[in-house]
Amino acid sequence: MSILKIARMGHPVLRKKSEEISDPQSEYVKYLVEDMLETLEDIQGLGLAAPQVHVSKKLVIFYSPPGEAETSEMDLNILINPIIEPIGDDIDYDWEGCLSVPGLRGLVPRYKKIRYKGLNEKGKKIDKTVEGLHARVVQHECDHLEGIIYVQRMDNLEDLVFESEMKFYNKF
Ligand code: ZN
Numbered sequence: 001m002s003i004l005k006i007a008r009m010g011h012p013v014l015r016k017k018s019e020e021i022s023d024p025q026s027e028y029v030k031y032l033v034e035d036m037l038e039t040l041e042d043i044q045g046l047g048l049a050a051p052q053v054h055v056s057k058k059l060v061i062f063y064s065p066p067g068e069a070e071t072s073e074m075d076l077n078i079l080i081n082p083i084i085e086p087i088g089d090d091i092d093y094d095w096e097g098c099l100s101v102p103g104l105r106g107l108v109p110r111y112k113k114i115r116y117k118g119l120n121e122k123g124k125k126i127d128k129t130v131e132g133l134h135a136r137v138v139q140h141e142c143d144h145l146e147g148i149i150y151v152q153r154m155d156n157l158e159d160l161v162f163e164s165e166m167k168f169y170n171k172f
Helices: 027-043 132-145 163-168
Strands: 047-049 059-064 075-086 091-096 104-111 113-119 125-131 160-162
Touching: 027 047, 027 059, 027 075, 047 132, 059 132, 075 132, 091 132, 104 132, 104 163, 113 132, 125 132, 160 163
Parallel strands: none
Antiparallel strands: 047 059, 059 075, 075 113, 091 104, 104 160, 113 125
16 A cells, blocks of 8 residues: 555646546455545545546545534545436535645535445445535545546636635635
């Protein structure tokens, strides 16, 4: 296992549409997932998409708020070849950050509720309807697979700030 280098905004790999993974259970995917998990843990992030580690494939990993289980631990999700479908037109704004845009935070509109489908690393089908932070994280990570960074989703660049200046912003 190894910690991978994170591509930062401006690197062409972050602008490309990534490719479908034909065999989610392949050794290649297994090792990629292991390395991405180790990288995410090292950098203490909420989510990571394969293009952020210079691999243009449809794979994201992310933490989501705990589901049914009575635990305060976040759930770890591995999602391959995801498809997102918004449910309704409701939009929420909240602050986002990105490992590829270090030090900055932006106020980003996202669909409040979505349904997403895909496969996990064992080839098992995933089909979830989620809202709030879970929906936000999925939209953020899956945007990376389309070559989109959260800044491109913002409708007011005045709300793009350095983390260290966030204390001046109390919109939420
Ligand atoms: Zn990101």
